[in-house]
Amino acid sequence: MLIQKLRLQRGWSQEQLAEVSGVSVRTVQRLERGQPGSPETLKALAAVFDIDDFNRLKEPAVDAPDLRSDLRPDEAFALARVRRVKSFYIHLIEYLVVIPALALINVVTSPSYWWFVWPALGWGIGLAAHGASVFGAVGLFDGAWEKRQVEKYLGRDL
Structure with missing residues (x-):
């Protein structure tokens, strides 16, 4: 393939x-x-x-052209990292545009009950998880953890 x-x-x-x-x-x-x-x-x-x-x-890989093979692996990883960061910032901008719009709709239509808080809270949790995964704030089961566990299992504690 x-x-x-x-x-x-x-x-x-x-x-x-x-x-x-x-x-x-x-x-x-x-x-x-x-x-x-x-x-x-x-x-x-x-x-x-x-x-x-x-x-x-x-498509099958039989006649596939060499696509972007001029990138070294470290460059490809850097490019992928930048794309993940860009994805997070787009997600953040969407949040910062949509939630205030929902708040405005809420205030205009039913000011006695602030229902916009629920989507803001749910989406905010998702946004925080996205940020944590992109910026490595939660490295519980990442590649470094796997490497430490393998070294520990093999008796080669670092």
Whole structure:
């Protein structure tokens, strides 16, 4: 499959591709075996590989061109990181536009009950989780944790 070829051209493991694209390792494995993926998953992978049309990822890798192989792995990871940060800031701007609009609608239509607080709270929790994942505030089960656990299991405590 084209996804596997593009991943191998960059020297990435399935885990690394999953990390930079935001999809699970299991999803990467299924896609590489030829199973279909959701449009959202294919769009995330297309963004990582810098492909405009995510439908190209459905094509077999037989005659696939070398797409963005001029990027070194560290550059590709930096690019993916910048895209994740950009995604968070877009999410934040959406929140800062929509919630005040909901508050205004709430004040105009029913000022006695402030219902806009509930979407603000729910979305705010999601936004905080997004920020924590992007900026690494919660590194409980990240790659460093996995490495520490493997080293601990092998008796090579760092």
